Amino acid sequence: AQSVTQLGSHVSVSEGALVLLRCNYSSSVPPYLFWYVQYPNQGLQLLLKYTSAATLVKGINGFEAEFKKSETSFHLTKPSAHMSDAAEYFCAVSDPSRGSARQLTFGSGTQLTVLP
């Protein structure tokens, strides 16, 4: 079984500061990993994905994440926070070996607040 742990249900940063949202995964096979963002009253939007290519993955809106197998981590970072980054962020894992029966298992989410 796969699982995802997101450390910190709420993170606050000042505008212009570094954003770091933590995600650790558990998987018996090399996983695919994803970060999604959810703005109020909207669905989830894909920020970036890791699918066994480059370990440093760049996504939309200046976000990036690094897959570290030794630490079973996939932390999300952004060098400089913007007010528009305030949202809830979800880390997710899937098992590539399951083929078309693959689904995403989500973490509990991290609410990011950006302070002026």
Next chain:
Amino acid sequence: DSGVTQTPKHLITATGQRVTLRCSPRSGDLSVYWYQQSLDQGLQFLIQYYNGEERAKGNILERFSAQQFPDLHSELNLSSLELGDSALYFCASGRGDTGELFFGEGSRLTVL
């Protein structure tokens, strides 16, 4: 716009009733997934269909059922509704190659 369409956006009903949520996937996507999002349970996978067939099952209650039709749209049927079924229900679709899913904006169900 993800290309995934869900209706209705909001639904208010009473305990014991039955509702149907509808989802149209992105053009070309064969897989449809249903997720439930609530404050206490977070995002829970309910069920997946692939090209009309049930492919994977998650934490779906027996009172809930789903199907995917030949035109690939899907419906999630929730019956004998309880207060605890109040949640945001998301549909997502994908092609299965890299595993990423594209989510609709959700159907917010309120059971009174």
